[in-house]
Amino acid sequence: MAVAILLDTNAASVPIYRYLVDSGHETYVVGDKPDNALAKSADNYIKLDYSNVEAVTALVERVGADFLIPGCNDLSYETCAAINAKHPFPGIDPTETVRILGNKQDFRRYAEAAGVPAPRRIAEGDALAAGPVIVKPAEAFSGRGVTALPAPSATDLAAAIEHAKAFSRNGACLIEEFVEGQLYSHSAFLGPDGILTDFFVEEHGSVNPFAVDTSYVVPAFDPALANKVRASIEKIAQDLQLTAGLIHTQFIVDRERFWIIEITRRCPGDLYSQLIASSTGFNYAENYARPFLGEGFDGSPQSYRPILRHTISLRAPQVFSSLQFHRPIDIEMFVSLALTGDRIAASPFGRIGILFARAADGAALNTLMRATLDGELYSVLG
Template sequence: MAVAILLDTNAASVPIYRYLVDAGHDVHVVGDKPDNALAKSADNYIKLDYSNVEAVTALVERLDADFLIPGCNDLSYETCAAISATRRFPGIDPVETVRILGNKQDFRQYAEAVGIPAPRQISEADARSAGAVIVKPADAYSGRGITALMAPSAADLAAAINQAKAFSRSGSCLIEEFVQGQLYSHSAFLGPDGIVTDFFVEEYGSVNPYAVDTSYVVPAFDPALANGVRAAIEKIARDLNLTAGLIHTQFIVDGDKFWIIEITRRCPGDLYSQLIASSTGFNYAENYTRPFLGEGFDGRDQAYRPVLRHTISVRTPQIFEGLQFRRAADIEMFVPLALTGEHIAASPFGRIGILFARADDAAALNTLLHTALNGELYAVLGQDRKTRS
């Protein structure tokens, strides 16, 4: 039985874990949060901070691991890449490639050099005269530490920079032009000759504009834009000699233009894999995992059906007591992430659960979408923590 180590214990990595177990592997999950879903449910949980490359390397050696699989966050992939640099595992890019894609400053520089559409990076000296700008950590995620400034004053700019650096693991940030439009994601599975299959998803942040909480698969994305995005991704794959596997991108569209905002090779979180599986029948988690096992993709027939994914979170910290639904919805699945009585942090730091709801057709999906975005689908029951204290 082959030994596989999965670096992530979050609920979003449960489908990855299940596939590894079903495939007959001896699976060990690693993370330093014993309250996480896989830490509580996996047969072999190892409490270890996987940002500690030396400690994870020692674990790999002790277990004589055959496979090393990153979960649903950037740090897990970075650690896998660092270990794979000396003990080669399939499906993992070199450290330098991971840095170019994962560090926002480095990716913006690469994109500008080769003509990949991305927001233009702006120096701190030029920021006040550049109009609307957005300040973000160079290496954070889930909308953490981001500030948009429409006409930045010196004080506002300094505060935004300090906040972004505080959320950056490397203490660095970038300032870039603020581009407006609709946010989408693109999940593509790369083979030796380019994209084998891909999916476009429309995304919204109903509680926090910089943290996606509501999304659905777009079955017929604009062909011209789709081809432009695919061409950019395949150019990146050629330039950086990417290994076969998933490449996941967020991009903003305005008319016939698009800008790549984020790009990563790890599985996206909040059970994005389940959204694709429920909407298309494509086993996203399995096909994400296969390249890390040295295997090809298992493409199956896809039949689209409208499904909305919605992550339930709150704008202000509160004590969670329950959900009260205000509208009828065909709920396919609800994955709780919090317990009654738990203190929930404001988005993007806290989440209550992830809901998947079906719709009969595109019109019904659109109604469901706006019901969720307008806060009309449910009420979060509980008490404001300030009131409680």
């Protein structure tokens, strides 16, 4: 039996774990949070901080791992890449490639040089005269440490920089032009000759403008714009000689223009994989895992179903008691991330659960999304 190590214990990685086990692998899951979903449920849980490359390398050697699979966060992929540099595994990019894609400063530099559309970097000394700017940690996710400054003052800029650096492992931040428009994500599965299958998803933040909590698959994304996005992704793949596998991008659209905001090779969180699977019939988690097992992709999208994914979170900390719904909904699945009596931190640091709801058609999905974004679907009781 082949041995696989999955570096993540979060609920978002459960579908990946299930595929590894169901396909016959002896699977170890690694993470330092024993209260996480897979830490509590997996047969082979190893309590270990997977940012410790040496400790994970020792585990790889001790269990004789055949495969190493990153989970749903950037750090897990970075550790896999660091180990892969000395102990090769399938499906993992070199550390230099991971740095270029994962570090916001480095990706913006690459994008400028390569002509890939992305927000323009702004030097700290130029920020006060640059108009609206946004300040971000060089490496962080889910809106952590992000501040938008419509008209930056010296005091506000200094506070935003300090805030961003506090969320960066290397104490680094990025200042860039603040671009406005609709946020989308693009998940593409790369083969040797380019994109084989891809999905476009519209995304919104109902509680925190920098943390996505509401999304749905767009079955008929604008063809001309889709081709422009695909061309940029395939250029990146060719320039950086990416391995076969998933490449996931968030981008903002303003009419015919778009800007790539973030790009990663690991599986997105908050059960994004389940949104694609429920909406299209494509087994996203399985096909994410396959390249790390040295396998090709399997299956293709089937008929579309209107599904809304919504992560229930809070604007302010609160003790969670229950959810009170204000209108009937057709629940496809609800994944609870909190228990009654738990104190939930404000977004993006706390989550109550992830809701997947069905709609009869596109119009009904739009109505459901609008009610969700307007805070009319439910109340969180304390």
